[in-house]
Amino acid sequence: MAATVRVMKRPVRKSSYIRATLQGMALTFRHMTKSAGDTSTLTLQYPEEKKHISPRWRGTHVMETHEDGRPKCVACGLCPTVCPANCIKLVPGEDDQGNRYPIVYEIDEFRCIFCGMCQEVCPVEAIHVGQHYENAEYTRASFVYDLDRLMSQTHPSTLLWDPSDPAGE
Amino acid sequence: MAETSNAPETVTCTIDGMEITVPKGTRIIDAAAMAGVDVPHYCYHPSLSAPAQCRMCLVEVEKVPKLVPSCSGTVADGNVIHTQSEKALQAREGVLEFYMVNHPLDCPVCDQAGECKLQDYISAEGPAMGRGKEPKRVLGRDDFGGDVLFYADRCVMCTRCVRFMREVAQDERLTVVQRGSRAVIDTFFEEGLEGNLWADNIVDLCPVGALVSKDFLHKARAWDLDRTPSVCPNCSQGCNVRLETRDNQVMRIKPRPNAEVNDHWMCDYGRLNYEWINRGARIEAPLVMDGGRHVSVSWSQALTRLADALRDSTAGVRAVVSPFAANEDLGTLRRVLETVGGGTGVFRCETGEEVPLPGFPTLKLRTDRAANVAGAEAFAFTRAGGTDGTGGIDDVAGHDGVIFVLGDELADAPADFGSRATLFVYVGQFLSPAARNAHFVLPSTTFAEMEGTFTNVQRRVQRFWPALQVPGMARPAWQVLGVLLAGISEDAQVPGTAAEAFAALGAVGAGFAGLGYDDLGAMGRVLPQLGALAEAGD
Numbered sequence: 154m155a156a157t158v159r160v161m162k163r164p165v166r167k168s169s170y171i172r173a174t175l176q177g178m179a180l181t182f183r184h185m186t187k188s189a190g191d192t193s194t195l196t197l198q199y200p201e202e203k204k205h206i207s208p209r210w211r212g213t214h215v216m217e218t219h220e221d222g223r224p225k226c227v228a229c230g231l232c233p234t235v236c237p238a239n240c241i242k243l244v245p246g247e248d249d250q251g252n253r254y255p256i257v258y259e260i261d262e263f264r265c266i267f268c269g270m271c272q273e274v275c276p277v278e279a280i281h282v283g284q285h286y287e288n289a290e291y292t293r294a295s296f297v298y299d300l301d302r303l304m305s306q307t308h309p310s311t312l313l314w315d316p317s318d319p320a321g322e
Numbered sequence: 323m324a325e326t327s328n329a330p331e332t333v334t335c336t337i338d339g340m341e342i343t344v345p346k347g348t349r350i351i352d353a354a355a356m357a358g359v360d361v362p363h364y365c366y367h368p369s370l371s372a373p374a375q376c377r378m379c380l381v382e383v384e385k386v387p388k389l390v391p392s393c394s395g396t397v398a399d400g401n402v403i404h405t406q407s408e409k410a411l412q413a414r415e416g417v418l419e420f421y422m423v424n425h426p427l428d429c430p431v432c433d434q435a436g437e438c439k440l441q442d443y444i445s446a447e448g449p450a451m452g453r454g455k456e457p458k459r460v461l462g463r464d465d466f467g468g469d470v471l472f473y474a475d476r477c478v479m480c481t482r483c484v485r486f487m488r489e490v491a492q493d494e495r496l497t498v499v500q501r502g503s504r505a506v507i508d509t510f511f512e513e514g515l516e517g518n519l520w521a522d523n524i525v526d527l528c529p530v531g532a533l534v535s536k537d538f539l540h541k542a543r544a545w546d547l548d549r550t551p552s553v554c555p556n557c558s559q560g561c562n563v564r565l566e567t568r569d570n571q572v573m574r575i576k577p578r579p580n581a582e583v584n585d586h587w588m589c590d591y592g593r594l595n596y597e598w599i600n601r602g603a604r605i606e607a608p609l610v611m612d613g614g615r616h617v618s619v620s621w622s623q624a625l626t627r628l629a630d631a632l633r634d635s636t637a638g639v640r641a642v643v644s645p646f647a648a649n650e651d652l653g654t655l656r657r658v659l660e661t662v663g664g665g666t667g668v669f670r671c672e673t674g675e676e677v678p679l680p681g682f683p684t685l686k687l688r689t690d691r692a693a694n695v696a697g698a699e700a701f702a703f704t705r706a707g708g709t710d711g712t713g714g715i716d717d718v719a720g721h722d723g724v725i726f727v728l729g730d731e732l733a734d735a736p737a738d739f740g741s742r743a744t745l746f747v748y749v750g751q752f753l754s755p756a757a758r759n760a761h762f763v764l765p766s767t768t769f770a771e772m773e774g775t776f777t778n779v780q781r782r783v784q785r786f787w788p789a790l791q792v793p794g795m796a797r798p799a800w801q802v803l804g805v806l807l808a809g810i811s812e813d814a815q816v817p818g819t820a821a822e823a824f825a826a827l828g829a830v831g832a833g834f835a836g837l838g839y840d841d842l843g844a845m846g847r848v849l850p851q852l853g854a855l856a857e858a859g860d
Binding site: 230276277 | 430540
């Protein structure tokens with residue numbers, strides 16, 4: 154079915170694109186002349202160069218460990234309780250020395266909103282958010298970080314407060 | 323102040339500005355509770371003696387020179403009591419600071435965290451910061467035997483556990499050893515609490531995390547649990563309990579006070595026997611035998627076909643029911659049986675040794691290890707089989723009429739159970755080999771997934787509430803059978819709620835006539851007419 158399109162009549166002055174194009178090109182030309190001789194670059198040579206991130210950057214998690222390689226986590230259950238995105242799965246248990254520890258500790262980094270409340274609430278400074286933003290994976294499933302993955306993270310953990318002045322005074 | 327009462331049996335006092343009249347001899351702490359004032363306390367428990375040794379319940383009474391421990395002090399006429407006065411608060415803050423001298427700050431790994439009285443009182447009226455600089459005493463933990471673990475560091479020496487074992491269990495196995503700051507709870511012998519059926523009550527009594535259950539150790543945090551009032555299904559005593567659930571699993575069972583049934587206590591058998599409630603592999607859809615195999619169909623199809631088959635049936639009916647089924651389920655089945663011309667029904671019940679609680683003789687672990695034996699008998703089902711809950715269904719197995727099975731798993735039934743029946747209806751939770759012969763398999767809920775009532779050994783009808791989600795298309799048996807009944811009977815209504823199903827039981831159950839959920843109340847209701855019998859047989 155052929156559609157009939159009524160073309161409305163407009164004054165050439167208002168409908169012509171030539172004037173707007175020339176205005177745009179003039180702006181580009183002004184910037185060109187203004188930056189002539191300026192050698193500073195705005196482009197970051199990623200990935201050879203990495204962007205500087207704030208010490209309070211909240212990225213994917215890190216589990217701190219004791220010197221003997223055990224996780225510092227005591228499975229108290231505060232982080233799954235406080236987590237607003239409900240992304241932490243924890244099954245507590247007891248190790249052979251009678252210490253409470255996490256049998257299962259998983260964080261779904263897709264569900265995580267990186268608020269950092271898990272780190273804030275942790276009574277033993279075990280779980281931390283990390284200074285990291287390169288999170289690409291090949292599968293969705295590998296975004297569920299288990300305890301081994303969290304303990305073997307290589308990036309530094311984030312400081313949400315100054316250790317010498319924890320109350321911010 | 324209003325005029326004081328001259329009657330000898332009551333006294334009037336003022337607690338935090340509220341005037342209250344209580345019986346003479348009432349403890350200040352109980353009078354305060356009646357006035358809605360919660361006085362902190364550790365050693366006091368309404369069902370134990372009050373040694374007034376924790377010093378947590380100190381309150382100020384006007385014209386009394388010293389602060390009064392409200393658990394041992396009784397209310398006198400005209401007393402003006404201040405629980406929140408500066409003097410009382412200061413004293414209690416001091417007491418709490420002393421408690422924290424040696425109490426470890428291990429709340430993150432302590433099972434009591436979230437339901438701990440020390441946490442509660444410290445945050446309510448304790449000092450903001452501790453002043454202690456000395457290292458804390460470290461004692462470690464001790465296995466007390468049975469289900470009980472003892473963390474000595476966390477103990478506040480309230481001695482509720484010692485007094486429970488002495489006064490209620492009347493089996494003195496715990497004592498305080500050493501004196502002063504070295505005092506610690508200990509067992510007399512190697513076996514500790516092993517073998518005492520009531521030992522787990524001291525875990526409930528412990529206001530802190532010193533006594534914890536091995537079964538519940540590290541299993542769930544107190545604040546994650548959903549608590550549903552229920553009735554213990556594991557014996558015919560019908561202790562009032564809370565089912566504490568998380569992620570649709572029962573995590574533990576805790577007693578709920580009912581002065582007429584179980585006071586504050588329950589036995590370890592009932593408390594630890596809950597795994598069967600969490601059992602998986604349930605029947606999740608109605609199944610109908612079609613050409614030699616089960617086909618899952620919708621509820622309306624299954625019940626329409628069943629009603630048609632039942633309406634045309636003229637054969638005799640026999641039933642096997644479970645004593646774990648609710649009154650509503652059993653009574654509605656009885657109504658169905660009456661509609662199709664009556665029929666005999668049996669139940670099987672595992673039995674065991676009766677174990678009384680010496681300090682509260684009303685409470686015993688009863689011989690019948692199922693919740694609703696009295697209910698099954700009230701609806702004219704008769705006991706069959708042996709003491710292990712098996713056997714007794716041989717005449718049903720070969721019956722060539724209609725067979726109804728309600729809730730009984732038929733675990734011990736021969737594989738050809740019901741194969742000669744003209745109509746075999748299985749209403750239950752699990753598809754055992756014998757149930758595979760059924761023409762209709764209708765999935766029903768366990769007591770933990772439905773609202774209903776049990777009748778206990780005192781013939782007391784007590785309500786329970788749904789704690790778990792229903793698996794698949796399973797429905798409470800009273801609903802399934804109620805719809806079926808409306809299909810085969812002209813004058814039966816489909817019950818919309820458990821309350822309606824219960825209200826309709828009067829026609830078939832002696833004593834249920836005229837009884838509704840509103841009449842049961844918090845304590846349950848002993849069935850009329852038969853109450854005297856219950857006393858004699860108790």
